[in-house]
Amino acid sequence: MKMSVLASGSTGNSTYIESETGSLLIDVGLSCKRIEASLNKLNTSLSNISAILITHEHTDHIKGLKVIAKRYAIPIFANAETWQQLDKKGIDIHPEQKFHFNPSEEKEIIGIDIHSYNVSHDAADPQFYTFAKDNSKLSVITDTGYVSDYMKGIIKDSDCFIFESNHDVDMLRMGRYPWPTKQRILSDVGHVSNEDAAHAMRDVITERTKRIYLSHLSLDNNIKELAKMSVEQVLNRYDIDTEDQIMLCDTDKEAPTQIYTI
Numbered sequence: 001m002k003m004s005v006l007a008s009g010s011t012g013n014s015t016y017i018e019s020e021t022g023s024l025l026i027d028v029g030l031s032c033k034r035i036e037a038s039l040n041k042l043n044t045s046l047s048n049i050s051a052i053l054i055t056h057e058h059t060d061h062i063k064g065l066k067v068i069a070k071r072y073a074i075p076i077f078a079n080a081e082t083w084q085q086l087d088k089k090g091i092d093i094h095p096e097q098k099f100h101f102n103p104s105e106e107k108e109i110i111g112i113d114i115h116s117y118n119v120s121h122d123a124a125d126p127q128f129y130t131f132a133k134d135n136s137k138l139s140v141i142t143d144t145g146y147v148s149d150y151m152k153g154i155i156k157d158s159d160c161f162i163f164e165s166n167h168d169v170d171m172l173r174m175g176r177y178p179w180p181t182k183q184r185i186l187s188d189v190g191h192v193s194n195e196d197a198a199h200a201m202r203d204v205i206t207e208r209t210k211r212i213y214l215s216h217l218s219l220d221n222n223i224k225e226l227a228k229m230s231v232e233q234v235l236n237r238y239d240i241d242t243e244d245q246i247m248l249c250d251t252d253k254e255a256p257t258q259i260y261t262i
């Protein structure tokens, strides 16, 4: 398996995954034009994409969906409640492109075993995915207010994680957001802070874990360096080596990460 986080953050999310038999995207929270530009940087294009997996209906995950689905006959996967929300938003997808991928389901797409699981977030039925192939495992977890034992059980023991590290709690508290927005982010159905992410990581990292991509950073309430430092501090406290054993990697709101082979 190969992967690149095309874009990550409150302004738009999309991740590219490739196997020998095809490639897919998780979410398309950027315009069609921007997704195409990102894929071009990886020497590929939307016409090579075999499937799009949608996690939930928030704009930062589906912004490009309508245009992309219209221009390219790519099968789109989402769960029943997410489809309902997408319909309500007027994102009319051709019935032949609509596929169901319900929570706790397992499907094989492009030769990868994909497992969906629910997260705790203020969308209709938000779900994320794990990807397993040839003894390699990648887990994606963002847009969750906390990481439950159930979620930990599913994502545990991955070679690579794309892990939400949304905000620094102090920056959020002191920042310019109105109180209800702050409350929403800090709640059980909001987003995971740098510190909480690190504590959850500690429970799911094993000796096979090589990389963790810190993802979905808040534009206003986080800084890449701070996210990395906060996570590092917690992991180091638990004797998890972030120098040689596990690499903490940045993601960017615009620039795709270099292709990484898992």
Ligand SMILES: [Zn+2]
Pocket (backbone or CB within 6 Å): 056, 058, 121, 123, 143
């Ligand atoms: Zn969301």
Ligand SMILES: [Zn+2]
Pocket (backbone or CB within 6 Å): 009, 010, 013, 058, 060, 061, 143, 216
């Ligand atoms: Zn999001």
